[in-house]
Amino acid sequence: MSAPTWKTYLFTYLGLLGLLLVNTLIAFLNLGGFGTVIEIGLATIMACLVAGVLMHGFYQMRLIQIIIAGGVIWFLIMMSLTMNDYFTRGWLPFHEG
Amino acid sequence: MIEAVAEKLEKNYLNEKQGLLSWLLSTDHKRIGILYTFSITCFFFLGGFFALLMRLELLSPRNWLVSAGTYNKLFTMHGIIMVWFFLIPSIPGTLGNFLIPMMVGAKDVAFPKLNLLSWYIFMLGGTVTVYALIRGGVDTGWTFYTPFSTSYSTTYVVAAAVGVFIAGFSTILTALNFVVTIHRMRAPGLTWFKLPVFIWSMYANSLVLILNTPVLAITLVMIAVERIAKVGIFDPALGGDPVLFQHMFWFYSHPAVYTMVLPGMAVISEIIPVFSRKPLFGYKAVAFSSVAIAVLGFLVWGHHMFVAGESVYSALTFSFFSYCVAVPSAIKVFNWTATMHKGSISWDTPMLYAIGFIGLFTIGGMTGLFLAALGLDVHVHDTYFVIAHFHYIMVGGTVMAFLGGVHYWWPKISGKMYPEGLARLSALIVFLGFNLTFFPQFVLGFLGMPRRYAAYPEEFQMLHVLSTAGATILGVGYVLPLCYLLWSWNHGRDAGPNPWRAPGLEWKSTSPPPTHNFEVTPVVTSKLPYDFEAMKEELELV
Amino acid sequence: MSDPVALELREHFATVEQQRGTADTGMWVFLMTELMMFGGLFVAYTVYRFNHPQAFAEGSASMDIMLGSVNSAILLTSSLTMGFAELSAKLGRQRLLGILLLVTILIGLAFLGIKFTEYVEHYQQHEAPGVWFNRSGPHAPAVQMFFVFYFIMTGLHAVHMIIGIFLILGLISRNMIGSLSAAYHTPVSIVGLYWHFVDIVWIFLYAIFYLPGLHK
Numbered sequence: 001m002s003a004p005t006w007k008t009y010l011f012t013y014l015g016l017l018g019l020l021l022v023n024t025l026i027a028f029l030n031l032g033g034f035g036t037v038i039e040i041g042l043a044t045i046m047a048c049l050v051a052g053v054l055m056h057g058f059y060q061m062r063l064i065q066i067i068i069a070g071g072v073i074w075f076l077i078m079m080s081l082t083m084n085d086y087f088t089r090g091w092l093p094f095h096e097g
Numbered sequence: 098m099i100e101a102v103a104e105k106l107e108k109n110y111l112n113e114k115q116g117l118l119s120w121l122l123s124t125d126h127k128r129i130g131i132l133y134t135f136s137i138t139c140f141f142f143l144g145g146f147f148a149l150l151m152r153l154e155l156l157s158p159r160n161w162l163v164s165a166g167t168y169n170k171l172f173t174m175h176g177i178i179m180v181w182f183f184l185i186p187s188i189p190g191t192l193g194n195f196l197i198p199m200m201v202g203a204k205d206v207a208f209p210k211l212n213l214l215s216w217y218i219f220m221l222g223g224t225v226t227v228y229a230l231i232r233g234g235v236d237t238g239w240t241f242y243t244p245f246s247t248s249y250s251t252t253y254v255v256a257a258a259v260g261v262f263i264a265g266f267s268t269i270l271t272a273l274n275f276v277v278t279i280h281r282m283r284a285p286g287l288t289w290f291k292l293p294v295f296i297w298s299m300y301a302n303s304l305v306l307i308l309n310t311p312v313l314a315i316t317l318v319m320i321a322v323e324r325i326a327k328v329g330i331f332d333p334a335l336g337g338d339p340v341l342f343q344h345m346f347w348f349y350s351h352p353a354v355y356t357m358v359l360p361g362m363a364v365i366s367e368i369i370p371v372f373s374r375k376p377l378f379g380y381k382a383v384a385f386s387s388v389a390i391a392v393l394g395f396l397v398w399g400h401h402m403f404v405a406g407e408s409v410y411s412a413l414t415f416s417f418f419s420y421c422v423a424v425p426s427a428i429k430v431f432n433w434t435a436t437m438h439k440g441s442i443s444w445d446t447p448m449l450y451a452i453g454f455i456g457l458f459t460i461g462g463m464t465g466l467f468l469a470a471l472g473l474d475v476h477v478h479d480t481y482f483v484i485a486h487f488h489y490i491m492v493g494g495t496v497m498a499f500l501g502g503v504h505y506w507w508p509k510i511s512g513k514m515y516p517e518g519l520a521r522l523s524a525l526i527v528f529l530g531f532n533l534t535f536f537p538q539f540v541l542g543f544l545g546m547p548r549r550y551a552a553y554p555e556e557f558q559m560l561h562v563l564s565t566a567g568a569t570i571l572g573v574g575y576v577l578p579l580c581y582l583l584w585s586w587n588h589g590r591d592a593g594p595n596p597w598r599a600p601g602l603e604w605k606s607t608s609p610p611p612t613h614n615f616e617v618t619p620v621v622t623s624k625l626p627y628d629f630e631a632m633k634e635e636l637e638l639v
Numbered sequence: 640m641s642d643p644v645a646l647e648l649r650e651h652f653a654t655v656e657q658q659r660g661t662a663d664t665g666m667w668v669f670l671m672t673e674l675m676m677f678g679g680l681f682v683a684y685t686v687y688r689f690n691h692p693q694a695f696a697e698g699s700a701s702m703d704i705m706l707g708s709v710n711s712a713i714l715l716t717s718s719l720t721m722g723f724a725e726l727s728a729k730l731g732r733q734r735l736l737g738i739l740l741l742v743t744i745l746i747g748l749a750f751l752g753i754k755f756t757e758y759v760e761h762y763q764q765h766e767a768p769g770v771w772f773n774r775s776g777p778h779a780p781a782v783q784m785f786f787v788f789y790f791i792m793t794g795l796h797a798v799h800m801i802i803g804i805f806l807i808l809g810l811i812s813r814n815m816i817g818s819l820s821a822a823y824h825t826p827v828s829i830v831g832l833y834w835h836f837v838d839i840v841w842i843f844l845y846a847i848f849y850l851p852g853l854h855k
Binding site: 063070071074077078081082084085086087088089090091092 | 280304308312340341344345348395396398399407408409410411414415
């Protein structure tokens with residue numbers, strides 16, 4: 001992939017503004033738990049645009065792409081194994097701990 | 098074509114620039130390694146002093162030397178200093194800094210100025226922590242559990258937390274430097290599978306530190322904020338959960354213990370082949386096992402919280418992964434042993450420490466499996482069994498590896514040999530003292546002696562007395578190397594470039610090396626690391 | 640005038656390319672530590688929101704969505720100008736670079752100004768946690784927890800913004816004394832990486848603090 005240009009940045013920026021608007025408007029609807037998924041999901045897409053285009057993530061050498069993936073995975077490990085505790089509390093009929 | 102290495106250079110990294118300022122402002126990784134050696138040695142003896150006071154107190158079942166409150170401060174400060182100012186920085190800061198660039202054939206690390214900054218940040222963190230100590234100490238345990246640390250302790254919690262927070266930056270920057278160096282600064286021809294296993298283990302170690310230390314940082318910030326602003330982040334009155342603190346703390350601290358043992362394993366993987374005159378058995382297995390330990394080590398933290406209130410399913414998950422993480426460690430032990438099998442063993446001091454490491458680490462590791470079993474943990478959690486377990490790994494493991502590494506690379510670092518007879522005796526004293534100190538603690542724990550208690554039932558006294566006797570012997574074993582190593586700096590005999598006839602790029606330079614490590618950037622042509630066959634020819638040519 | 644490339648090549652590197660790639664690698668590794676640090680707070684937030692969904696929705700409903708969304712747009716704009724600045728640096732257009740860096744700082748200051756306004760608003764509504772908190776309702780204690788996280792996380796973000804502004808000031812000075820050029824503009828891309836990352840953190844902060852209470 002060739003390096004980003006002025007136009008690439010501009011269109012990415014406009015896309016980010018669009019996603020910001022969409023995310024905000026959707027939040028006015030009562031979608032329950034699914035609403036949270038959309039909020040985080042759209043934010044994630046915005047983050048990918050910033051990381052991929054503005055930070056050249058899409059254009060970088062493989063090593064750096066692995067570094068980024070590693071960081072994200074580790075954050076997800078921390079999140080999921082911690083939530084594993086809180087999700088499963090009270091699943092047993094007796095007092096635990 | 099093998100070029101002969103000069104016996105000794107007139108100008109080397111030690112004497113090229115003289116004066117205190119040239120040391121304090123040096124960006125040479127070797128000098129920075131020596132700065133770290135000085136610092137962590139001071140912290141080791143400070144932390145050891147607290148241990149000595151604790152062991153003296155424990156001679157009697159009643160509080161006789163210190164009050165219960167002071168005892169709390171002793172074990173807290175012992176833990177904080179040993180964990181953050183000795184165990185974690187020791188091998189990376191000293192041997193890592195000195196050797197990593199040389200082992201990859203580079204002139205220095207990727208960011209030399211950042212390297213020096215790391216040491217200064219480390220010293221700043223140490224100063225703040227010592228300040229907390231002088232002002233009156235901390236009594237929360239090195240684990241800072243809430244709500245005691247946030248709401249009830251009247252000691253210098255914030256100061257200690259800030260000191261550790263600062264030291265954490267030093268750790269991150271050094272680890273970052275190592276990762277980037279290993280990726281970007283290798284000499285031509287030095288592919289990943291030709292690297293010494295020391296590099297693989299230090300690399301994996303650095304990755305762990307990069308990923309876990311920031312979580313410690315933010316957890317300490319949260320304690321400080323809660324204490325200062327009185328906003329109950331972990332306070333149930335606000336819907337908070339003290340167990341969440343433990344999740345965040347142990348997410349850092351469990352991988353942290355692997356960052357204490359992986360550097361030790363790095364050293365052992367270098368010593369065993371040389372003193373068995375055999376290539377490391379199962380190079381790839383040992384290399385990948387370092388990475389496996391690093392990864393799996395992040396999945397087990399809840400095994401510190403089995404009885405703290407986490408859900409049973411969570412406990413099961415963590416217990417399962419804790420059993421998994423033992424596998425790569427076991428792979429290393431088997432491979433080291435297989436390396437020695439049918440090798441030509443020499444009993445020099447580094448090898449004595451290495452063999453001691455293998456035995457003691459195995460005991461420590463296996464008792465970890467006992468603790469990972471949910472039912473058994475209920476019985477021995479928060480007892481001396483746990484204390485014995487982790488001291489077998491951290492003292493029987495890491496400290497022995499550190500001493501072994503220091504002795505092994507001492508000729509390279511100082512250009513001198515230490516007195517071998519006295520060194521072997523010291524290693525023996527350390528081994529005997531260690532076992533006498535900590536084996537009784539397994540028994541104590543199983544019998545029910547809780548940790549962090551100064552007063553205890555009469556029937557435990559005999560075991561405590563044995564343990565204290567062992568600690569005294571162990572102390573002697575540590576003071577001796579300090580003395581004879583310092584003595585050898587000026588009075589030891591010249592070592593020459595390769596007294597151990599070891600392979601590895603660092604031995605292809607003079608002892609001590611020149612400031613730029615190598616006169617010419619080495620080009621790696623041999624097919625294997627630890628190529629003792631090629632070494633034999635090389636040594637016959639010289 | 641001596642070769643700016645040779646001037647900047649540190650002696651332990653073989654080529655400028657090796658040096659630049661190394662600087663990028665170093666900054667990305669550092670940003671991953673930032674990810675884990677903020678990540679810890681996101682995990683803690685998630686735990687408490689999972690345990691107290693109504694309280695957190697209530698807290699979020701008190702946020703000023705106009706200020707919040709405008710601020711987000713402002714910050715995204717600063718990432719655009721920073722990106723343009725990096726392009727100017729690559730083309731060796733020093734004057735344009737200086738202007739764009741300055742604009743980025745001004746936009747950043749505008750963001751911080753609005754943030755400060757919001758903080759004052761919350762304080763006046765007795766939502767600042769600790770001794771200043773005073774709200775009634777069945778979920779009030781956990782609502783305070785929402786604000787604890789709001790202030791800590793956006794506060795930490797603001798600290799990072801301030802650091803970023805100082806870093807850009809550093810770039811402006813280096814540019815003014817002429818040590819940046821088309822051949823050597825690594826500092827601009829490195830600071831750019833930092834600035835964009837801080838923007839990403841905000842994108843998620845906006846999503847977790849401003850959006851949950853909107854559908855009340």
